Amino acid sequence: MSQLRKQGLTRRALLSRAVAAGALAVAGPGFIAAPDAAWAVEVAAISEHEMATLLQMTRDIFPHDRVGDRYYAVAVKGYDSEDQKADVAQGIAALDAAAKQAGFDSYLSVGWEADRVAILRMIEDTPFFQTVRGGLVTGLYNQKEVWPIFGYEGESFSQGGYIARGFDDIDWL
Amino acid sequence: MAKAAKFDLTDDSVVVIVGTGAGGGVLANELAQKGVKVVALEAGGRYLPEDYVNDEWESFGQLAWTDPRTTSGDWRVAKDFSGLPAWIVKAVGGTSVHWAGASLRFQDHEWKALSNYGTVEGASLLDWPIDGAEMAPWYDKAETKLGVTGVGGRARLPGSNNYKVFEKGALAVGYKDVHTGNMAINSADYDDRMACQQTGFCFQGCKWGAKWSTAYTDIPRGEATGNLEVRDHAHVARILHDDSGKVTGVEYFDKDGNLQMQKARIVAVAGNSFESPRLLLNSHSSMFPDGLANRSGQVGRNYMRHTTGSVYATFEHPVRMWRGTTMAGIIRDEAKHDPSRGFVGGYELETLSLGLPFMAAFLDPGAWGREFTTALDSYENMAGMWIVGEDMPQAENRVTLSDTEDKFGLKVANVNFSDHPNDIAMRNHAYARGQAIYKAVGATRTLPTPPYPSTHNLGTNRMSEKPEDGVVNRHGQSHDIPNLFVSDGSQFTTGAAENPTLTIVALAIRQADHIAKEMAAGNV
Numbered sequence: 073m074s075q076l077r078k079q080g081l082t083r084r085a086l087l088s089r090a091v092a093a094g095a096l097a098v099a100g101p102g103f104i105a106a107p108d109a110a111w112a113v114e115v116a117a118i119s120e121h122e123m124a125t126l127l128q129m130t131r132d133i134f135p136h137d138r139v140g141d142r143y144y145a146v147a148v149k150g151y152d153s154e155d156q157k158a159d160v161a162q163g164i165a166a167l168d169a170a171a172k173q174a175g176f177d178s179y180l181s182v183g184w185e186a187d188r189v190a191i192l193r194m195i196e197d198t199p200f201f202q203t204v205r206g207g208l209v210t211g212l213y214n215q216k217e218v219w220p221i222f223g224y225e226g227e228s229f230s231q232g233g234y235i236a237r238g239f240d241d242i243d244w245l
Numbered sequence: 246m247a248k249a250a251k252f253d254l255t256d257d258s259v260v261v262i263v264g265t266g267a268g269g270g271v272l273a274n275e276l277a278q279k280g281v282k283v284v285a286l287e288a289g290g291r292y293l294p295e296d297y298v299n300d301e302w303e304s305f306g307q308l309a310w311t312d313p314r315t316t317s318g319d320w321r322v323a324k325d326f327s328g329l330p331a332w333i334v335k336a337v338g339g340t341s342v343h344w345a346g347a348s349l350r351f352q353d354h355e356w357k358a359l360s361n362y363g364t365v366e367g368a369s370l371l372d373w374p375i376d377g378a379e380m381a382p383w384y385d386k387a388e389t390k391l392g393v394t395g396v397g398g399r400a401r402l403p404g405s406n407n408y409k410v411f412e413k414g415a416l417a418v419g420y421k422d423v424h425t426g427n428m429a430i431n432s433a434d435y436d437d438r439m440a441c442q443q444t445g446f447c448f449q450g451c452k453w454g455a456k457w458s459t460a461y462t463d464i465p466r467g468e469a470t471g472n473l474e475v476r477d478h479a480h481v482a483r484i485l486h487d488d489s490g491k492v493t494g495v496e497y498f499d500k501d502g503n504l505q506m507q508k509a510r511i512v513a514v515a516g517n518s519f520e521s522p523r524l525l526l527n528s529h530s531s532m533f534p535d536g537l538a539n540r541s542g543q544v545g546r547n548y549m550r551h552t553t554g555s556v557y558a559t560f561e562h563p564v565r566m567w568r569g570t571t572m573a574g575i576i577r578d579e580a581k582h583d584p585s586r587g588f589v590g591g592y593e594l595e596t597l598s599l600g601l602p603f604m605a606a607f608l609d610p611g612a613w614g615r616e617f618t619t620a621l622d623s624y625e626n627m628a629g630m631w632i633v634g635e636d637m638p639q640a641e642n643r644v645t646l647s648d649t650e651d652k653f654g655l656k657v658a659n660v661n662f663s664d665h666p667n668d669i670a671m672r673n674h675a676y677a678r679g680q681a682i683y684k685a686v687g688a689t690r691t692l693p694t695p696p697y698p699s700t701h702n703l704g705t706n707r708m709s710e711k712p713e714d715g716v717v718n719r720h721g722q723s724h725d726i727p728n729l730f731v732s733d734g735s736q737f738t739t740g741a742a743e744n745p746t747l748t749i750v751a752l753a754i755r756q757a758d759h760i761a762k763e764m765a766a767g768n769v
Contacts, residue, residue, distance in 0.1 A: 133613045213605035223625025224601040227299035233442030239569035242406040244562040
């Protein structure tokens with residue numbers, strides 16, 4: 073996430089790619105970045121289109137409106153590998169084919185979440201979908217960085233537990 | 246502390262115990278205290294409170310039994326967690342490291358389920374050959390050992406936020422028997438263990454040692470006598486016997502993967518309700534072609550896992566259920582046997598919380614989309630409870646040997662389970678009551694959550710009066726082989742509604758007394 077690259081990212085390129093990528097993430101040469109360039113993830117083995125589609129797909133599987141794209145990107149970056157690229161290519165192609173069948177140009181071109189979810193329902197029994205969904209359970213929710221967004225505090229032993237820090241502080245009952 | 250004993254592999258005077266959890270660990274210490282020489286073989290490694298990790302997945306990687314197992318039957322676990330039918334521990338201390346600490350005695354009527362419930366179609370109910378009166382003094386000893394709260398003059402634990410929501414809802418719908426439970430978690434310093442610091446993570450091993458576990462009580466105390474040797478990373482492959490049909494020792498793979506043979510005067514099996522029958526079945530021989538202690542054909546049968554499920558609910562305001570003792574909260578009003586509810590037996594409702602990572606994994610396995618994620622969005626405002634009720638033993642709910650082999654080439658356990666209609670009726674009743682409890686305190690949404698991989702595994706070597714009905718007698722002693730014992734929850738004839746550990750401990754203390762007497766008398 074820290075290897076933010078600005079070269080080649082003109083405002084015009086950003087805008088055109090933002091359209092191509094469904095305004096979620098910008099496909100660039102070898103990486104994708106947020107439209108505001110706040111973060112970027114490099115891709116080496118899979119294509120920018122595949123990574124951008126994976127990101128949108130994972131947002132649609134486990135949509136949390138207060139969880140930024142960068143956490144989903146961390147969850148799926150492992151798919152950018154030589155081992156996985158054939159499965160990713162096949163899976164994303166199938167997803168795009170399902171989108172076409174539903175009357176859209178590609179999965180990323182679908183504007184409404186409800187329409188994308190309907191497309192995902194068409195492929196939810198496939199090994200590709202199940203692998204992505206299953207991996208996301210730990211890939212997303214086991215990131216310590218996302219826990220505060222849900223209010224979860226994680227371990228408390230290092231602070232002496234909650235015996236003096238609110239284990240019984242409920243005040244609205 | 247005295248140096249722990251070291252016994253020779255050829256020493257045939259020792260009692261070999263397979264497993265070091267609530268059953269095996271207690272038996273090992275109780276025998277050692279009586280001067281009996283014991284070799285305890287533990288498949289897992291040794292971890293102490295300073296080693297425990299308060300992170301759900303990391304701890305799971307450290308402690309859980311993740312060796313291969315296979316599953317079948319119509320239970321949802323077979324679909325969602327096909328290789329993980331149970332969530333139990335592979336470590337010195339066994340599942341007493343992981344358990345929540347709820348320590349309840351059976352109700353008197355539960356010892357005689359067949360007599361009190363009558364014949365239930367499709368169920369293989371049986372009366373225990375022992376009863377509440379006989380077990381009362383052993384329960385006393387077990388409660389003292391564990392430091393159970395709410396009995397013996399020990400104060401109950403304070404109520405957490407999760408408990409307060411649970412209690413208010415329970416009282417609002419008319420329940421009376423509601424409190425923070427009988428917990429083997431210290432409410433004040435006791436027996437060289439400190440008081441609970443309300444840290445959460447009871448399931449990941451108590452880093453304060455406030456919760457009782459054999460890992461840091463019975464095991465080191467047994468070792469201190471000089472009569473107990475614990476060998477960790479020792480995976481028992483089979484139990485051996487002589488031409489007279491008595492067991493003579495065990496073969497096990499040591500930490501380097503080398504096959505060793507430890508001779509024994511007595512063997513006690515305490516590997517939890519999958520591994521114990523698996524070991525007996527894998528020990529088949531020409532004399533015992535169906536496995537040891539299995540002339541009845543009952544080894545592996547009547548697997549029970551309690552009728553479980555959870556109810557979570559979200560509220561307008563924060564609850565922060567993860568703060569504090571995980572299971573210190575109980576409603577006992579539904580634990581009675583009252584067939585007018587549409588099922589026999591009863592169930593307890595107990596507070597429960599999971600951290601965010603496990604909540605995501607277990608709330609609705611396989612689910613996705615906003616119905617699922619909006620529930621997690623309210624995680625901070627969530628309260629939770631667990632259902633634990635008596636399930637029906639069924640002959641075909643059973644552990645058998647799978648075609649799959651583990652890394653040692655030993656056939657693994659296949660666990661076949663399907664709910665009995667009584668189990669389903671009870672679960673649905675409990676879901677409705679749990680949802681009513683939370684709605685009574687303003688729940689905005691209630692989530693009747695499916696059972697997790699089993700933590701209470703019972704009944705696969707059951708105790709019976711008659712040899713043809715079960716595997717062991719009233720002392721956990723094999724009906725077929727007098728110097729072979731079963732010392733864990735697999736000896737349960739029926740499951741009752743209560744969390745099983747206290748009963749496992751009470752049975753182990755009682756069994757140690759029996760074994761020592763029988764050894765002294767020269768009977769075994």
